[in-house]
Amino acid sequence: MGRGVRDTLNLIHDLAGRGVGVRNIADPIRVDSANPEDPMSQLAVVMLALFGQMERTYAIERAAHARAVAAAKGKRIGRPSVVDPKKLAYAEHLRDQEDQSISEIVKATGITRSSLYRHLPTRSPETLTADNQQNA
Template identity: 50%
Template sequence: MREVLNLVHDLNDKQVGVRSLADPLPINTADKGMGRIAFLLLALFAEMERTFTAERAAHARAVAEASSRRIRRPVAHPADKIEYARLLKQQGSSLGEIATKTGIPKTSLHRHLAVSGPGETLNGTY
């Protein structure tokens, strides 16, 4: 909020106004009256929503931890599918074939199969 206030004051000192084109209300910081107040109120509401969102997320994490639930991102591709993809790659299958058989997108296959050791890439060359 302080940064928004500072920005508006700095721009105002340079005779630059901020006007919202997307909002139905005529918000223009170059106006001395209600335009500036409306802009600052919108900034205040944005700050409040940001604070409330952080509080809700912290509460959800606390509830999940209290009930011993996992609070990480869900696993996109199970380990057994990744191992199957590695086996198919060792047998010489192409990425397209592996993607079709495992249901894992090629971009994810690149990430999971790309580096087996230092300096080694998907096809074994640099």
């Protein structure tokens, strides 16, 4: 119901203020917030919220550990790249050797503009100033 015990209790309190009760019919532990004076129901809500919070905390820790192990092994973390390295090398060649614009490179390679800017290395200062030296 919530990310933590406090969120869950706040949500149940807000719903009760609007005249809405929460009843859990799937779990063997009876939860019914329609009767706020029932101490067993209050205990069940707090316990289930606490277990949910603990599970979320442990899941975050497991994911962080898995990322650290993968990074230590040199594995790429996250979604695999959709940019073909051969196309990227060709795009770099078109930009640096044939002096084509990004729009022309997009049409020639099929790589999106944002992917080109993200993956293409920036030009070296010598490349950027070579035209300026020829015009002088």
